Amino acid sequence: MSRPTIAGVASAAGVSVASVSRVLNGLPATAEMVERVQRAVEDLGYVPDSRARSLKVGRTFQLTLAVADVGNPVYVTMMRAVEEVVSAAGYRLVVTTTGPEVVDEVALVRGMARGYADGLVISPLRVDDDLIKSIRECDVPVVVAGNVPAKAGVDTVRANSPKGVALAVEHLLAKGRDRIAFVNGPVDTVPGAARAKGFADATKHYNLKAAGAIEAADFTFAAGRAAGKQLFKKSRPSAVICANDLLAVGVMHELAAYGLQVPAEVAVIGMDDSELAEQSFPPLTSVNLGSAERGRRAAELLLARIEDDTRTPRRIVVQPTLSVRRSTP
Amino acid sequence: MSRPTIAGVASAAGVSVASVSRVLNGLPATAEMVERVQRAVEDLGYVPDSRARSLKVGRTFQLTLAVADVGNPVYVTMMRAVEEVVSAAGYRLVVTTTGPEVVDEVALVRGMARGYADGLVISPLRVDDDLIKSIRECDVPVVVAGNVPAKAGVDTVRANSPKGVALAVEHLLAKGRDRIAFVNGPVDTVPGAARAKGFADATKHYNLKAAGAIEAADFTFAAGRAAGKQLFKKSRPSAVICANDLLAVGVMHELAAYGLQVPAEVAVIGMDDSELAEQSFPPLTSVNLGSAERGRRAAELLLARIEDDTRTPRRIVVQPTLSVRRSTP
């Protein structure tokens, strides 16, 4: 036998479907009506069909969070924060993963028009005009966790990577480490570009001597190892700043392979201050780019826009702090 | 203006809604019809509403994966495997998170009846009769990645934890480490219970001398640290087996705090062989419980059951292997 529908409940309770619906949605009804409906619901094990409901009311009460790589620990921080906010507001959160390619992201945003969810928080790795266009044209609210041009006119909440890199550099200089290498992720990504700018700014501002800069293939552990290998082949920096924690951990492994002590001989700083930073050994000094707060704010922005689609887009930037651990002196 | 519906497309193209639907679903139509419909679709930027579609056809073409803790790296392995299989079959995968409590899991399974997705892979931390009942009564297919009693009559894919623990013990004994401590997660969880049994079996079978056994508060890094602290306060094992990689990494941190060398003085073995095992330092020897394969098989089982709901439930068990790294001699 297939699932009971509201009509089945109605006939079992001897009332109309409208009354069942009203009772289920807490609209006024006599005590006897409530009683009869609830009994029938109980008896039949009725559960309302969310597809039909959301077709009618035009909302799914689901929100989507899209991330590029589930293996990147920064996303678990963000995911937790988003989850907390949206579930408090009565929404379910579903997480999907886009590939690293911008076309995947565009496809996802376009797909939202099918009505899978009432809103989307997306943290795109790469951004192009197509993506921005698809976000602006999207029928459901989208907020971007990441950096997109102000003229795009979309709600965003982003980190201040350049400031973050500066914090790392200052910390190292204060400890007397002035031969600072930089291991970035791909610069054709949003975070890669921001961090490249940050390091370039810092290089100029603090008049850093060149000590090596590498662009890793992606933001993964394996790429970090490869980058480390390449880096230490030709230079001996006294410190390495990495564009995220996975890269940093990869680099630390390579340092160990070279027999170099962290932090005694080489200091290492990661970015994101993810759980991995705490778990790595030695525990990793890392720039906290506020992923939890960004997640929270992004979720709040999304809820606010669902509430009122006419508000002017906001651009929130959250400031970094440095979590000092034992990978720096 | 709001999104165009199929009726809008039909009138724009000067054809009937049925024809539009047919063209969109690739049913036979004349070239001219196809042309007109596609032009109208293009012009209006029409995207079919998946809610309406799934209400009618009774399927959402979405599958759900539910995990207890997104912070546990074992799930990323599993998630990747599941994603690969289901997307190849034309489904979208959405991931949700249950809390650690069994009531959350039950609520999730019950909620599936609302028709959010066509199937569910759940990896429950705790299992009780309510959960099993809810799974059996669930209107959509559910496969459990984890151990539930055979009499439950549900599709399951599970690891062989006892065998896994045995592999770890054998490896340690072969290296001459016979004072083996065991750091488990909560034994009221499914994996906790299985691993406890494994260690008890091994203790008996290999006649291990008691070297300490701790039950951590949960399967997290922090709990691993706490457990390590407690353990080393009273005993000096020559090896520690941990119920998962997060616990193992926590224990290694605590060993470092005590100034004990890994693996020279104390060997450490984790379980799950997650990405963290490779990333930790020293890289962690870990029992590979086949999370990727379990994910893959679970997804396949789910697809098969969606295909044919009458097939008798299968119980697949995947065998462990040991990934030896540098945390053991």
Add this chain to the structure above:
DNA sequence: GTCTGCGCTGTAAACGATTACAAGAACGAT
């Protein structure tokens, strides 16, 4: 006793797609 107003409840029309069925067109065979 009649009338007004209020509060419940039921009937039926949506929401936006798919699809069974019927009708019309085109075409070949007789």
Add this chain to the structure above:
DNA sequence: ATCGTTCTTGTAATCGTTTACAGCGCAGAC
């Protein structure tokens, strides 16, 4: 020229809800 096939297209019912609207009963005011 007629008939029967086949192929394409349109009409309308349907999926399971919510909700506008109308109807009905009952209480209170005159």
